[in-house]
Amino acid sequence: MKKMDSTTRLERLREAMGNGDIDKRDFLRLLGCAGITAGLSGGIMTSLATQARAAGTDLYFEGWGGVVSEALRKYAFDPYTKATGNKVIDSTFGGEKEVLTKIKAAGSTKGHNILHSSGVDWYMRWTKGGYGVKLDMSKIPNFDNVMESIVAPFKKITPGYLSAVPYDYGTTGIAYNTKHISKEEAEAQGANILLNPKYKGKIGGWGGDWANRAWFGALQSGQDPNNITDWNAVWAKVREMRGLVKKYWSSGAELMDLLASEEIWVTEAWSGRVAALQAQGHPIGYFDPKNGLAWMESMFVLKGSPMDESEQLLNFMLAPDTALAVAAGQKYPSSLDPTKVKMPESVTSLPAFDPTGKLASLVFRDPVKWNAVEKVQGRMWDRIKKGG
Amino acid sequence: MALEVAKFDKRPWVLLSPALVTITALVVIPMAFMLAYSFYLNVDLAVDKPAFQFGNWIEIATDKYYYVAIWKTFRLSMIVTLLAAILGYVPAYFIAMTRFRHKWMLLLLLIMPFWISFIIRTLSWIHILGHDGAINSLLLYLGVIRHPMDMMYNQYTVIVGFIHVFLPYMILNIYVSLDGIDRNLEPAARTLGATGWQAFREVTLPLSLPGLGAGCLLVFVLTAGSYVTPLILGGPNDFLFGNLIYDAIITELNWPMGAALSITLLVLLGVVVIVYSRLMGLRQLAKAFA
Amino acid sequence: MRAWTLIRFYTVFVYIFMFAPIAVVLILAFNKAEFASFPMTGFSLRWFERLFNDPTIMRAFRTSLTLGLMVSAISTTLGVMASIALVRYEFRGKDLMTTFLISPVLVPETVMAVGLLIFLRYLHMPRSFGLLLLGHSILALPFVVLVVQARLVGIKREYEEAARSLGANPLQTFFSVTLPLLLPAVFAGALFAFTISFDNITATLFWRPSGMETVPTQIFGMLRNSISPEINALGFVMISVTAGVPLLAGGLARYFGRKNRARHPTRSLT
Incomplete structure (x- = not known):
């Protein structure tokens, strides 16, 4: 940086001082007035609202x-x-x-x-x-x-x-983008499509619930999700999938957004949300894998x-x-x-x-089995999610 | 004045007491409850038993998992703080020194983003960097690229998101201290023969350090305590210590563990603040002599 | 001169960075499609229509406004008093007190939220608007202290001492000398406090009484279902109101102020 012309600089400083301060004060005063008005009207509205719902339970x-x-x-x-x-x-x-x-x-x-x-x-x-x-x-x-x-x-x-x-x-099945994955290809792979290295960086999953992750881990390791015998195998599959995942979503809205923008091509998904996407015309397919979660x-x-x-x-x-x-x-x-x-x-x-x-075709979670192991197994997902 | 200093001065304590009482009642006492909770035993989900045992603490001290999280948190907070300081100082200087008549507008513009929800602001980065985002759409339209680029859900988007949210804190803190500097000092230094850069380095920069320091401290601490930004903008590998706390308290409903983790983070950040107040405390002292 | 140009460009760049996401929000508010994404499918005002027909958002807006103003009053008062004590007086344990006043920032909000809730349980107090008010004030207090303190350090003590030597008592000195000098900082602190309260989500989710929504929690609820452009429309309205009103007011003030100043030329010297 070069040396500045000090006279101009000084002048500028002086001007900044003069103008800036006066503007600021006017502004302050006005903002104060605006604040008081807003406060008053807000208070009145609030008291009105409280009165309005006086009757009834x-x-x-x-x-x-x-x-x-x-x-x-x-x-x-x-x-x-x-x-x-x-x-x-x-x-x-x-x-x-x-x-x-x-x-x-x-x-x-x-x-x-x-x-x-x-x-x-x-x-x-x-x-x-x-x-x-x-x-x-x-x-x-x-x-x-x-x-x-x-x-x-x-x-x-x-x-x-x-x-x-x-x-x-509803169900939690597999949603896939039909532009990139065909129906036959998707349904032939079942839950294992989420482990296909071909789609690395294009796979999503729900990060919010350990039991959901474990359910899919059980499917991928070939176990009956309501009768898991080998938890290590389940978590091994979950770890394997983590390496391929671009984003673990945490809400239905996020799921829809990721699928619609094609950030991800395949993920497990909530049936209602996929129906909403399809209704909006997005090229999303959906199927329930064998023993999929209802x-x-x-x-x-x-x-x-x-x-x-x-x-x-x-x-x-x-x-x-x-x-x-x-x-x-x-x-x-x-x-x-x-x-x-x-x-x-x-x-x-x-x-x-x-x-x-x-509802004979749907498989629900057996709460007795799943709630019993939650204290121990529930933490596993939180750790694996963070690379542990 | 000298006489007053000699005897015990009640006035600062009178001024301080309302704030002290409020913080004690609403922060210190609840945190004491948390500390007690960290020794409790979590029997089952959401079921805790009052106890005095060190299980949670031993786990934190011996499990590498937690060290990784602490390291990640400090690293990311450092990066965000540094970048925010670099990005923030110049605009703060500009606002403080400009002769632009509507200076308050520049300041208001800085605070304006706060009035749109933090979540909307963070999400909007997806609309910029995502597949459907502004950048990809533009480049696709111009024919520069054929397929949208993958820019989302990694470490960099998390950093961008953090800086975007915390930069105003940095700029405002620096601005406030720059604005408090006597404006005749820098020109005075120059009339004594200093170049513009020298005048800045010798006069303005040291005087603005309290603000810069406060800004850095704030950004560091705020980043280290967050958990939402990595959830929205990060990939599987992006998380902070705050996410562990959130998981323990909300997801696992294991409050004793959550309490122990919270206290850990508190102590670590407390060390940062003590180091800071030592450093800046010394600087302020030095300034008083100048 | 070149350095100043560089500074100006740098500043413009940073402002662009700050406002790119905002601009995106503003533009996408008019998008026709269900999803807030580019390229835009057409121009539409339907999201605004939906927004204005939604009484819950309007109610949330009032709640947030009331809350924010009260929070900024409380935390600014406490914060300014504390900052004066910290900067203007020498006493033992000052460093400790500074750290203590800033300490609420250190507590992650989730922890603060749960901690305060546990404490209230012992006091047998239900969640209420009052809890939100106190909680937000505590969250904002450290910021007020930091901002005001940094400003106060820069104010020369000589002015106050001059006033004192001219016979003003401490209270008079405060109101006629210190406060006017401090006003920008007080204002910045108050604005900060307001925005922190207005934007808070994590702790609010825990503290708010059932059925009470602030703007962020309302948005959070909307987001659960879909990231619809209605949220962007809300952003648009909020920006228009929050930026438009002061700008308009500022313009008017300048207009009348110029007239005023012409009549009292000395004022511009102060």
């Missing part, structure tokens, strides 16, 4: 957000509020573990009533943890339409009563919730019109029995949809 609902919440709000929560005067306050969680962390930290379920709970394993965890209730099914007449096959696994955990109503189901979601009522209101809400949600509208919105089939309730094409065409209502 509040029910706190937590779910997965997005179109699921939109559909629920439109078809279930709003009509419910209109009919009963009770309000449903819905918010989004990042996963049920987040809710459990909060409840555990706070020492009470205050402020948590109904969860959109995923998997029978979580049903088991909540009920065994003492967070469950006994629902009075006479107050939920629409429950009669729910498939017996989807209720059975829940009943097995809490014989004689339920703390939740099953609401929807799961069911329930509306779980937590201990300490206002029971009459909660049961009333569940009944609203299970009303065929509501349940089917929600199913079409979130792209996961409803838990209602297709042999009892007529389903529109928008629901019957969803992936994993089972027209028989028996």
